Amino acid sequence: MYKELRSHIISLLSADTRLDGRKLAEYRQPITVEHGIIKTAEGSARVKIGETEVIVGVKLEVGEPYPDTPDEGTIIVGAELLPMSNPEFELGPPGIQAIELARVVDRGIRESKALDFKKLCIKKGEKIWMVIIDICPINDAGNLFDAASLAALAALKDTKYPEFDGEKVDYKKKTDKKMKLEKVPIAVTVIKIGSKFIVDPDSEEEKAVDARLTVSSMEDGTLCALQKGGDHPLTMEEISKMLDIGIEKGKELRKYL
């Protein structure tokens, strides 16, 4: 990170503004959510937050349940930081950045019980639906966490089961049966730079991050997943403030789904 850019960002923040003129707790606009864009997926969505664009596709496969949860299906979340979407991403197996992104999205859905895993059971102890959620950034202009989380939910909401005759899945035939979202957790990543808190960082701001906290919350403000990142520690007061921002902005983002 260039020192000059960082100190410039900090001096802007102390005047309550940012590189692109936004307020500290303001998302880029426009925010758009499109459902059902990919015909080959069982469910899909494209989310844009400003110039950041993410596509999420859901595929459904039939598998065997884990022995300890014989009547529950499961989700698998994958994220590929495509080198197409950012000059700093490289080809190759998912690095730690991609793994963290996938895990944060996974926990937001899993721990909030957004999906009822029991409803994914086809035959107890034998066959279950595996819901495979893949995150593909098209243009990474910052804040993939929030965009990917929102897109994953939107894609699940769009998901229809393919036909399954007990032996094989016929992907050519989608049934009318839709996947039901029991809960809608919304992830908001709150960033600390210097002594200020912002949301929805752009690429430059992401490089100046001291600490970040991704807050997944429900409509009533209940928290369902958290992830702290960044090199700096946080005080209890700071965490409390970041949670407040996360919950409040979550209510705003929820409207786009």
Next chain:
Amino acid sequence: MSYKNRIDGRGFDETRPIEAKVGVIKKAHGSALFKIGNTWAYAAVYGPRNLHPKFLQDPQKGILRCNYNMMPFSSSGERVRPGGSRRSKEISLVTEKALLPVLNLDEYPNSVVDVFIELPQTEAGSRCAGICAASMALADAGLDMKDLVCAVSVGRVADKLVVDLDYSEESYPDGPVADIPIAMMPNSGKITLLQMDGEVKKEELLKVMEMGKKALLDIYEVQKKALKEKYQGVEM
């Protein structure tokens, strides 16, 4: 057995509907989206930029590096496992060879031009769609080029010669099939990609390639229009 009508009712020399747009990925130096029927290809160009590891560098000229990748949800069957397959590596290679003849990289020694091709959804003809998108993205990046590159698959389904095979034609059960992806530099008419799987006579091959040329020139017009559209409304 005679192959009478195409599933979507188009003529044997007609492509599926085509859409193209450039500048779709702001982070990239050049980018494009090319859609042909249900097959979509994004391409993003980064570079010329430093090439690492160093032993890959060419002190005489820049090199072109292409990567073709299907997104995990892009196939109508099961999920495509992420990471390169042998198929995607081979397609990356032939894509590179299809594009290289139009590029002049003499001015960029020790550098690389990276082309990333990503397919969000596919239904036959994905390597050709990728090449069309990549050539537009290279032009959008402002690289020195002799020509664009247009690509389409041609072939034979039972007794008919056809342009732009769809999935049902590639796996037509009642007769021999030949699938022939071709790419052409539209101004010189030279061929930069030629592959073939199936059965076809030499005369048929040459005839269907002529049929393909007409479709390729139509694709060329779509590509040019998309490139010009980006600058519409810009004061010269």
